[in-house]
Amino acid sequence: MLDVMIIGAGPAGLSTAISAAQHGLHVEIVDEYYQPGGRLLGQLHQEPDGEWWNGIEETEKLLEQIEPLHITIHYSTSVYDLQKVNEKWIIYTNEGDWESQTVVIATGATESPIPVPGWTLPGVMSIGAAQVMTNVQRIKPGERGIVIGLNVLSFAITRELQLAGVDVAAMLLPPPHLLSKKEAEPQEVLGSLLRFSHLAPSLLMRRGAPFVKGGFGKNLVTSFYPEKGMSVWGIPLQLRRTALEIKGKNQVEAIRVAKVNRKGELHNAITHDVDVDFVCIAGGLSPLVELAAIAGCQFIHEDSLGGYVPVHNEKMETAVSGLYVAGNITGIESAKVAISQGTVAGLAVAKAMGARMNNGKINDALQEVESTRAAATIQFHPNIISVRKSMYKTEGIFTKVKE
Ligand SMILES: Cc1cc2nc3c(=O)[nH]c(=O)nc-3n(C[C@H](O)[C@H](O)[C@H](O)COP(=O)(O)OP(=O)(O)OC[C@H]3O[C@@H](n4cnc5c(N)ncnc54)[C@H](O)[C@@H]3O)c2cc1C
Numbered sequence: 001m002l003d004v005m006i007i008g009a010g011p012a013g014l015s016t017a018i019s020a021a022q023h024g025l026h027v028e029i030v031d032e033y034y035q036p037g038g039r040l041l042g043q044l045h046q047e048p049d050g051e052w053w054n055g056i057e058e059t060e061k062l063l064e065q066i067e068p069l070h071i072t073i074h075y076s077t078s079v080y081d082l083q084k085v086n087e088k089w090i091i092y093t094n095e096g097d098w099e100s101q102t103v104v105i106a107t108g109a110t111e112s113p114i115p116v117p118g119w120t121l122p123g124v125m126s127i128g129a130a131q132v133m134t135n136v137q138r139i140k141p142g143e144r145g146i147v148i149g150l151n152v153l154s155f156a157i158t159r160e161l162q163l164a165g166v167d168v169a170a171m172l173l174p175p176p177h178l179l180s181k182k183e184a185e186p187q188e189v190l191g192s193l194l195r196f197s198h199l200a201p202s203l204l205m206r207r208g209a210p211f212v213k214g215g216f217g218k219n220l221v222t223s224f225y226p227e228k229g230m231s232v233w234g235i236p237l238q239l240r241r242t243a244l245e246i247k248g249k250n251q252v253e254a255i256r257v258a259k260v261n262r263k264g265e266l267h268n269a270i271t272h273d274v275d276v277d278f279v280c281i282a283g284g285l286s287p288l289v290e291l292a293a294i295a296g297c298q299f300i301h302e303d304s305l306g307g308y309v310p311v312h313n314e315k316m317e318t319a320v321s322g323l324y325v326a327g328n329i330t331g332i333e334s335a336k337v338a339i340s341q342g343t344v345a346g347l348a349v350a351k352a353m354g355a356r357m358n359n360g361k362i363n364d365a366l367q368e369v370e371s372t373r374a375a376a377t378i379q380f381h382p383n384i385i386s387v388r389k390s391m392y393k394t395e396g397i398f399t400k401v402k403e
Contacts, residue, residue, distance in 0.1 A: 001088060001100060002026050002027070002098060002101070003100070003349075004017075004027045004028075004100060004101070004104060004353075005028055005029075005089065006027065006029045006104045007029075007030055007107055008038060008105070009030075009031035009073050009075075010037065010040060010327060011037075011040045011062065011338045011342065012038075012326040012338040012345070014062040014066060014339075014342065015339045015340070015341075017066060018062070018065045018069065018343070019343045019347050020346035020347075020349050020350050021346075022346075023356075023357060025350055025355065027071050028073070029071060029073045030078075031073065032077060032078035032079075033075065036059060037059035039109070040055040040335045041056055041059055041136045042055060042128070042131040042134075042136050042157075043055030043135070043335060044160050045156055047377055058335070076095075079091055079291060081294055082294060083295075084321075089101070089102070089103045102322045102353065104323075104324040104325065104326055104346075105292050105310075105325050105329055106329060106342065106345075107289075108288055108327055108338075109285040109288055110286060110287075110288045111126045111128045111282075112285065112286055113126065114179060114282075116243055116281060117246065118246030119281065121250075122251040123252030123278045124252060125141060125281070126282070126283075127147065127154050127158075127281065127282035130278075131157045134160060140165070141161070141166065141278045142252075142277040143166075143167060144167040144168075144275070145167070145277065145279060146172060146255050146274065146280070147168060147170075147282060148243045149171075149174055149283055149284075150171055150193060151183070153282055153284065153285060154171060154280070156378065162235065168235050169235075172242060173241065173242045173243070174242065174281070174283070175242050176264050176265065183284070184242065184264045185264040187262060187263070238257075240260055241258070242257070242258050244257065247273065252279055253275065253276075253277070255279060256271050256273055258270060259271075284380075285328070285332045287305065287328055287331060288328070289308055289309065289329055292318070293310075295320055296320045297311060297320055298310070298311045303381065304384050305331030306328075306331055306380065310325055310330070312325050314344075315344060315345075315348040315362065316330070326341045326342045331388070332380040332381060333376065333380065334379075334380075336376060337372050340369040340372045
């Protein structure tokens with residue numbers, strides 16, 4: 001029987017494995033993908049200090065630490081169930097069952113779709129799929145495309161597409177409807193874009209952002225927003241244009257674009273078509289939590305964490321005994337935060353299983369999570385720091401579900 005089974009070989013799962021195995025535990029990892037790294041693999045962006053964050057290289061660094069620890073990673077192995085029977089966990093996969101004393105779920109996040117008429121045509125994909133095609137599989141998603149959805153993820157990945165030589169004709173709002181909600185409202189979108197204005201390519205945008213943050217500034221910008229959009233890395237950022245329909249016979253051929261007012265309402269359908277051969281839809285991310293639900297975790301809903309997350313404490317322990325979580329399943333944050341959370345989870349498991357360690361070790365790892373979070377260049381949601389702090393301080397949430 002294993003000491004720890006880790007579900008997910010993304011940055012959180014890999015770093016959990018490293019810190020647990022370094023304390024003598026018998027650790028194995030399962031991942032449904034055919035290679036390690038999870039969503040880290042597709043990442044490529046420039047930090048404000050000019051350094052490049054290259055996800056493939058970062059994955060290799062983690063694997064260099066994994067290798068001497070003799071941790072087996074089972075690829076193409078999908079976990080579909082887990083149960084606690086007689087004080088041990090049974091993990092059910094398409095490759096057979098495993099038994100383990102403890103389990104760490106590090107399954108990451110999933111993309112939220114935003115329906116757009118015509119989205120079943122070949123050539124329409126989620127923005128994350130375009131990232132994997134371009135940066136992992138080295139296949140161009142098409143020659144000329146449109147990105148629907150303006151958020152931190154679509155910005156990061158659109159830049160990656162551009163660096164790979166893919167022509168992005170524009171970034172547009174999704175069509176206004178029940179499911180697109182605030183993602184289709186120019187003022188709301190502008191507010192969320194301002195949170196990562198420090199990454200904007202032009203000095204004017206970086207310096208101008210603080211003056212726009214108030215309600216008056218947002219009104220002004222959305223009212224007088226340029227007809228042709230604002231250029232970001234040469235790509236028109238269209239805050240007053242929505243994607244009405246994706247058109248084509250056997251595959252994507254064009255997209256019908258309509259003008260909206262500053263509240264995101266359609267203006268008597270003034271439309272035009274833009275020729276494209278692919279479309280990426282970016283609806284944001286939410287934690288991938290199904291396995292935690294199957295395992296009996298309770299959940300809380302927090303917009304700032306991306307939706308429902310399993311109740312857990314700062315040490316990544318859930319209220320179900322012998323079950324831990326790490327990474328984006330606990331809330332949407334950058335890969336650097338996922339790595340530091342994984343270190344905490346691995347140490348917490350090792351400690352709970354009787355490994356000897358310096359008293360300050362977990363505290364140091366917790367400090368590292370906090371400082372990594374505070375310094376993160378990409379923050380997917382506002383208030384993440386205060387929400388995490390209050391969640392971990394609310395004793396009641398955690399102890400109540402233990403009863
Ligand atoms: C589409 C997408 C794009 C992203 N792009 C960026 C970006 O550009 N920059 C950024 O900072 N962050 C990005 N993120 C956020 C990203 O999730 C974190 O940066 C980081 O990768 C989270 O690490 P993780 O280990 O928690 O999860 P992940 O990296 O997602 O790893 C989770 C792993 O679990 C495996 N898994 C899931 N379910 C199962 C199962 N049932 N059985 C077996 N294995 C399973 C998956 O195959 C995956 O390898 C992106 C997320 C997504 C979903």
